[in-house]
Amino acid sequence: MMPEDREAVLAVVEATDMFTPAELFFAREQVDIYLHQPQQQDYFLVVVENESSKIVGFMSYGPTPLTEGTYDLYWMAVSREEQGRGYGKELVRWLEKKVKDAAGRMILIETSSQPKYESTRRFYLGLDYQEVSRIPDFYKPGDDRITYVKYFGSKESTEKWKKSGNSY
Amino acid sequence: MMPEDREAVLAVVEATDMFTPAELFFAREQVDIYLHQPQQQDYFLVVVENESSKIVGFMSYGPTPLTEGTYDLYWMAVSREEQGRGYGKELVRWLEKKVKDAAGRMILIETSSQPKYESTRRFYLGLDYQEVSRIPDFYKPGDDRITYVKYFGSKESTEKWKKSGNSY
Numbered sequence: 001m002m003p004e005d006r007e008a009v010l011a012v013v014e015a016t017d018m019f020t021p022a023e024l025f026f027a028r029e030q031v032d033i034y035l036h037q038p039q040q041q042d043y044f045l046v047v048v049e050n051e052s053s054k055i056v057g058f059m060s061y062g063p064t065p066l067t068e069g070t071y072d073l074y075w076m077a078v079s080r081e082e083q084g085r086g087y088g089k090e091l092v093r094w095l096e097k098k099v100k101d102a103a104g105r106m107i108l109i110e111t112s113s114q115p116k117y118e119s120t121r122r123f124y125l126g127l128d129y130q131e132v133s134r135i136p137d138f139y140k141p142g143d144d145r146i147t148y149v150k151y152f153g154s155k156e157s158t159e160k161w162k163k164s165g166n167s168y
Numbered sequence: 169m170m171p172e173d174r175e176a177v178l179a180v181v182e183a184t185d186m187f188t189p190a191e192l193f194f195a196r197e198q199v200d201i202y203l204h205q206p207q208q209q210d211y212f213l214v215v216v217e218n219e220s221s222k223i224v225g226f227m228s229y230g231p232t233p234l235t236e237g238t239y240d241l242y243w244m245a246v247s248r249e250e251q252g253r254g255y256g257k258e259l260v261r262w263l264e265k266k267v268k269d270a271a272g273r274m275i276l277i278e279t280s281s282q283p284k285y286e287s288t289r290r291f292y293l294g295l296d297y298q299e300v301s302r303i304p305d306f307y308k309p310g311d312d313r314i315t316y317v318k319y320f321g322s323k324e325s326t327e328k329w330k331k332s333g334n335s336y
Contacts, residue, residue, distance in 0.1 A: 023234060066191060068308040105305060133301035135317065137273060140236040149303065 001045040001058065003035050008055035009047060016077045018116065027075065030060060043074060046094070048087045056082040059091040061107075069105035071095070092127055099152060106151045108132075113144035124148045169213040169226065171203050176223035177215060184245045186284065195243065198228060211242060214262070216255045224250040227259040229275075237273035239263070260295055267320060274319045276300075281312035292316045 001009060013019060013027050034045050043062030050056045057078035064070040073095060078087045099107055109124055111117050113134070125131075129148035138145035169177060181187065181195050202213050211230030218224045225246035232238040241263060246255045267275055277292055279285050281302070293299075297316035306313035 026234060064306075066194060067306060070306055105309070108303070108306075132303050133315070135276070135300055135315065137319070138232075138235060138238055138276075141273070147301070147303065151305070 001031075001034065001047050005047055005055055006031060006035060009045070009058045012055060012058055012079045013075075013077050015079050017080065018077070018120075030075070034060075043072075046091065048078075048091050048094075050082060050085075050087075057087040057091060059095065061095055063104075064108065069103060071099050071104050071107050073107055073109045088123060089127065096150070096152070103153065105153055106149055109148045111146055111148070112139055113146055114139075121146065121148075169199075169202065169215050173215055173223055174199060174203060177213070177226045180223060180226055180247050181243075181245050183247050185248070186245070198243070202228075211240075214259065216246075216259050216262075218250060218253075218255070225255040225259060227263065229263055231272075232276065237271060239267050239272050239275045241275055241277045256291060257295065264318070264320070271321065273321055274317055277316045279314055279316070280307055281314055282307075289314065289316075 009031060010028060014024060019027065030043070031045065034041055034043070042065060043060055045058060045060050047055045048057040048059075057076070059073065060075040061071060061073045064072050073092070076088060076091060078091075095107065098104075107129075109129060111120050111124070125148075127150075129150050131146055132149040133145075133147040135145045137143065177199060178196060182192060187195065198211070199213065202209055202211070210233060211228055213226060213228050215223045216225040216227075225244070227241065228243040229239060229241045232240050241260070244256060244259060246259075263275065266272075275297075277297060279288050279292070293316075295318075297318050299314055300317040301313075301315040303313045305311065
């Protein structure tokens, strides 16, 4: 993401109708810190464009602080009118390659249990992410935080994960 | 915590022998942001003193971003020579009162599965925190992230929590 992409990215985020005012404020703040205070940045923003070079989606991710090889996918959004065309998948696949190239071991994604995030949850499950954690009422009463994970590379991690009763 | 407490707090953290160089760097950074860039602060630092007004422990906590009524206890440390005298418990009880007074619904605490954190884990379990999540290999291979929770107040949260098969 470049400084000139700011308005296009914020337009994508706002147009999804998924985010609360507090979340939009937070998203704008994250964009501005990324663009203007790079020394405080421990995350990255990337965009995806359609065939007409219009920004239709964006993703925020970063190495998880104080871990070795764990990455967080923090935020992702694709414009409503461009959904279902594979842009979200393109962003996730791009990140997975990036993480694997850096010998990363896992990607974590947190999302909400609210009905409006059902398509989000199905999206990640469809890309072979597994629910690894759920904290009841985390965001607010009735709104759990669900964490999805995908492990890469390490045979030991994979074995341990399987033994824990999860499928991979 | 006041600016003049900086050296005492960092001495406590270093003297525990619990933290890696990266974690110590991170702790120093958090202390300095708290003391000198309060506008960027979304967490608080408090200290506990012994009878001689010497700082013997500290705690970092804050409202969890984008939640309603959820709090994180981020860091806690008590000097090695003052451990076992109830200072850690005093800090946690202080936070619980603070959270309840603010109509907070839960406190979350993340820690590691490493053997060196066994007394830490026993400490939180002894204060009626429950393991609500475990992410295998989160910090590094063989080092899981364990999340403890204690819920307050909301009957709905409590009922839901019990139904999920956990005890409270």
